[in-house]
Amino acid sequence: MPFAVHVLGLAVFAQGTSEFMLSGLLSGIAGDLHVSLGAAGLLTSAFAVGMVIGAPLTALAARTWPRRGALLSFLGVFVAVHVVGALTSSYGVLLATRVVGALANAGFWAVALVTALAMVGPHQRARATAVVVGGVTLACVVGVPAGAALGELWGWRSAFWAVALVSVPAAVALLVAVPGDKPDDAPTVSARSELRALTRPRLLLTLLVMALVQGATFCTFSYLEPLFTRVTGLGVGWVPVVLALFGAGSFLGVTLAGRLADARPEAVIGIGMTALAAGWAALALTAADPVAALVLVLLQGALAFGTGTTLITRVFQLAPDAPTMAGSFATAAFNVGAAAGPLLGGLALGAGLGFRAPVWVSALLMCAALVGAGVQALSSRVVTARSGAGVPIE
Template structure:
């Protein structure tokens, strides 16, 4: 059964916004040089965006909860475009940092409404595919938008990439206005009951795991450009190629997750996390070998986004009665990791541990994620054993 065209339109809009979220991984050096700040400070522009997503997702979801979905999506996208124009024009690091934060608030609201809208337009058995299409917009951004942003930044400066994001968002705006149904968010479940469900013992471990997995992904990805040019020894011309490889792997991972993660979600997520822990460690060990790095990058993109998509689908499936806030909490967890990861990687760089250090931090975060899952599994086993003994 084909998905409604409107679901694909939402993926188009997420592509434009995902390009902005991830494109700084190829621009950190030029931004740092132009604005006179350190690499770690430039990396914080990614963290600022992620913090805005973390803070904004639940509040924007509550703010727009009873709005017509089309109106909410259009408003959030309009604000997103406006702040990118401001970011392209400003000579100030502080203003750019603020623009990234405000843009993230708008993006967070868009994500929360878009995930809710996508799953509301399809039957339960297609929830995974609909979620994968929306998240797939991010992976297409990695394949096309992020490398294109890196090329624009190399040829015409990093500001050209900001202008490009604003321009690419305009077709998405028009498509949403024409194609997305103007239904309202659900008012059947009181907000208090939704929050109680989302903060309960079933979802908390999944959200924490999601944050750790995304923290590992963003930690290494945010500093991929200096890793390639200063540890691997590749020229700057290889950076867009590497980003495209990562994005191609990510797109394949989202596709696989959309097709198969619903069948055995627990096993799919567990195996993906174990493979990521091994993969990030291997990348750190082989970072001085160009061939090994270029082989590992798409594989890690596949594992990171396949596992991340499966976790988002899991969150939405565990809270079907509160899909808007579930999408918001999932977005917050996703971007909490995206905020903490680059920050932790920046600390490792500033401490003088070298350009491989962020990748080692990613491996450590994956180990923590695996320990979290193991602790949850152990508690569930003990509860089941206690219940059986009581019977």
């Protein structure tokens, strides 16, 4: 695997830390800025909304940009908004920085995925995707718990400063490892042709399933802190441990998916989604038991990110004629779920349904995802049968 692909994973680590670290800082932000827990949770949704909007737009804009310059520009904006976020005392300003930071992150992802896949052969696409996505899981293992620990020691603002500082070595590594000229494999098809290729029903259904899976993941992940401190009964000092367990599971899941997804994608997706649905229901039922809850957090992290990585690879397989835009649509779908999940979890909390409610919402979202995956699998069989019978297909 080329060194530059690992460098991209390092940069994604810094940005992934920012995207997910709020799950361990909600109470501190809510208290300091005098807003509700649900409003603090919307900061995660705001970041995801920015990613959804920014992914296709920045992918279009950066189709022919020099990759190193594009990556460094996006990362520079990302650092700047975190400095502003660390200094502000306004919830509105903090919310705005989350959106702008997400736009920059989306631009980085749009270029990073294309760059990583361009550096490897077709048989290594799942592994290259896993390395880039692995930066997110390492953020869950190291960055997010560290952010929670910093928030506990010196306040939530220190976590924002830390993200800005960690981004600096990532920028230096990008400057050294990624070529500065325009890509040799610049797109030869028009943007309109790529967008048209991304409207196929089977692909759209896969994107919907991805959004539902990620919605289930982030619905619970965003509210792990109140769940474990107020239902499980663990002290606030356990929050970094909980987040680290989820992150460790995520890293394990991505690693395994990178080795299995190229050969057995349907099996990984089907088994992973079924286990996720059962796991969220089990966590809701056993949240008061510390041992069961901690074990399930580890397992759910592995299943969620292993399945999610395989779904990203599946998108590229279904859209070979959209080489630069497929990754942006996968990123957008991922973050539709990341935006909707915390919002739905916050609504359940606001309705007075208790701190287990977001976990039950996750279980219901996974049931919907399983239905979507079943329809997608049936559609695939119909297309295969028509192709084998000589019937023209799109």
